[in-house]
Amino acid sequence: MEKTVNIRRAKTHFSSLVSKVEAGGEIVIARAGKPVAKLVPIKKTEKRPDRKPGYLKGKIWIGPDFEDPLSDEILAAFRSEKP
Secondary structure, three states: OOEEEHHHHHHHHHHHHEEHHHOEEEEEEEOOOHHHHHEEOOOOOOOOOOOOOOOOOOOOOOOOOOOOOOHHHHHHHHHHOOO
């Protein structure tokens, strides 16, 4: 169900238009009879599963060179300095 309303009516009846959209409708908002916007329901998203700390334990490894110190050039770049 798609209904077109002008901006003035949309402003004065906004709450009722939102109720109609919540019920599954769509509202086209027009200026001088020309459609300019559409009020539509937001799609419900599925809830993400809860995060479980440590679930990748034993599946990830850190390379032996991970802790090598950064060069002066890279450190200067992080500080937005010229080397």
